[in-house]
Amino acid sequence: MFHKKKFIISGVLALVIVIIGGVAILTNDNLKIASIISETNRPNKMQNTTEDGQNDHQRLSAEQLELRKEYYYLLKDLDNMIFFSNFSTPENIPAEDLLLFGYTKASESGSLDKSGGAELSVINTFTRKYFYRTLTGNIKTGYFSYDANAHRYIPTGWDLNVFQPHYLVKISNNIDGTITANFEVYLFSESDILDKFPDEYIADTSLIPSHIKHELAEYTFYRKSDNGRTYLQMVSYKRQNDKLMDPINTISGDYKAATYDSNNYLGDDEFVFAGGIRLGMSYENVLEILGGYDEAYDNAPGVKSIFKDGLHYGFYQINDTFTNQSDLEIDGVFRLLNLSSDSYQGEFPRGIKIGDNIEDVLNKFPGKDKKLRKWARQTIYGKDEIGSPRAYLEFTMYNECYRIFATTSSQILIINFDRRNQVRSVEMIKEDS
Numbered sequence: 001m002f003h004k005k006k007f008i009i010s011g012v013l014a015l016v017i018v019i020i021g022g023v024a025i026l027t028n029d030n031l032k033i034a035s036i037i038s039e040t041n042r043p044n045k046m047q048n049t050t051e052d053g054q055n056d057h058q059r060l061s062a063e064q065l066e067l068r069k070e071y072y073y074l075l076k077d078l079d080n081m082i083f084f085s086n087f088s089t090p091e092n093i094p095a096e097d098l099l100l101f102g103y104t105k106a107s108e109s110g111s112l113d114k115s116g117g118a119e120l121s122v123i124n125t126f127t128r129k130y131f132y133r134t135l136t137g138n139i140k141t142g143y144f145s146y147d148a149n150a151h152r153y154i155p156t157g158w159d160l161n162v163f164q165p166h167y168l169v170k171i172s173n174n175i176d177g178t179i180t181a182n183f184e185v186y187l188f189s190e191s192d193i194l195d196k197f198p199d200e201y202i203a204d205t206s207l208i209p210s211h212i213k214h215e216l217a218e219y220t221f222y223r224k225s226d227n228g229r230t231y232l233q234m235v236s237y238k239r240q241n242d243k244l245m246d247p248i249n250t251i252s253g254d255y256k257a258a259t260y261d262s263n264n265y266l267g268d269d270e271f272v273f274a275g276g277i278r279l280g281m282s283y284e285n286v287l288e289i290l291g292g293y294d295e296a297y298d299n300a301p302g303v304k305s306i307f308k309d310g311l312h313y314g315f316y317q318i319n320d321t322f323t324n325q326s327d328l329e330i331d332g333v334f335r336l337l338n339l340s341s342d343s344y345q346g347e348f349p350r351g352i353k354i355g356d357n358i359e360d361v362l363n364k365f366p367g368k369d370k371k372l373r374k375w376a377r378q379t380i381y382g383k384d385e386i387g388s389p390r391a392y393l394e395f396t397m398y399n400e401c402y403r404i405f406a407t408t409s410s411q412i413l414i415i416n417f418d419r420r421n422q423v424r425s426v427e428m429i430k431e432d433s
Helices: 013-024 033-038 062-076 079-083 095-108 120-131 283-290 358-362
Strands: 144-147 152-155 166-173 179-186 214-226 229-240 295-300 303-308 311-317 334-341 377-382 390-396 401-407 411-417 423-430
Touching: 062 166, 062 179, 062 229, 095 120, 095 144, 095 152, 120 152, 120 229, 214 283, 283 303, 283 311, 283 334, 358 401
Parallel strands: none
Antiparallel strands: 144 152, 166 179, 179 214, 214 229, 295 303, 303 311, 311 334, 334 423, 377 390, 390 401, 401 411, 411 423
16 A cells, blocks of 8 residues: 655654655666666557556657656655745745755755754755755744754654655756756645555556546756766746646657847857757766667767757767867867757757748848759858858759758758758758858
């Protein structure tokens, strides 16, 4: 039987510490779940988990299920978010709520003293990590008393009889590097005695008994790592009690391109992608932002590739054989020099998407010579000189299709069209142009 966690602090503090630490701590095994799943043979779609197939509306791809599991356990590390009301920035969180969170994390880490108290510096270690905020002494709260001499908080007691697991519904990468995600939050109470743990509902929440109430929560956070472990640093939090969102349609594809002015040349600041990925980033930094990959290859000595959500990321070891990346240090680090796709459903620079027609794409750039002329090479703007920002349109003979090149001084955007004059693929290259 699954019993919900219950916190009661009294004279027997040692028992409470064990209970709190046992139910909420995020283990290293939890964080390995994504890599374990990626190494197994999985079907493209989930099979029905009920005899009558009532979960057809909630079928997830293997990649969606993997990400849902991963975020389930990352949010389990922030289990005590239920203490908080909505906040637009961490500064809006009441200090007494943040104190309770920090104390609970301190107890999970084994950082309490013999009397069950937690030093303020230890509490701030966790509030700073997860909320980028520190607390002061003598906060008024019914949960703790403050020992000013030892700079510590001593618990006086609380009772929590609710468990609220989060199941990922939708996730979007923001230009500033933050991530916004929506979760279905199920409100289990102490009286709900179930045969399964919430972990067992990750793949199919339709199996949760219908009487369990649920709502949506929207989180915005930074995804970070510490000593090889991933965690979420919270930016904002909002409970949404209105109608539920549609089931997952896509895990990514919601990335929005950087703002731009169609009257200006393409700029370096527009070469930013999901989660803040930029050309020139190291292999490790890109993986940290992506949170994993669908496939990975060592193409050749000094060359690596990964695929994630329909995007190909090409990495090259920067050594003395490179002459066209003048702003990169020759340090032997694998760096992202190529990003391309013919299937990604999100936006590329200037809001360009696979399937856009050529006239709409041309209208996103300045210049006047945009009339389609087969077999011609037309300069749209700038001077056709190496190292000069420019854009041109050409009709390629080998496949009888158009393509657009737009460059800064060190980056290149290539937009390939099909014979219907719709975007077929997009490629971004880090190279002196």
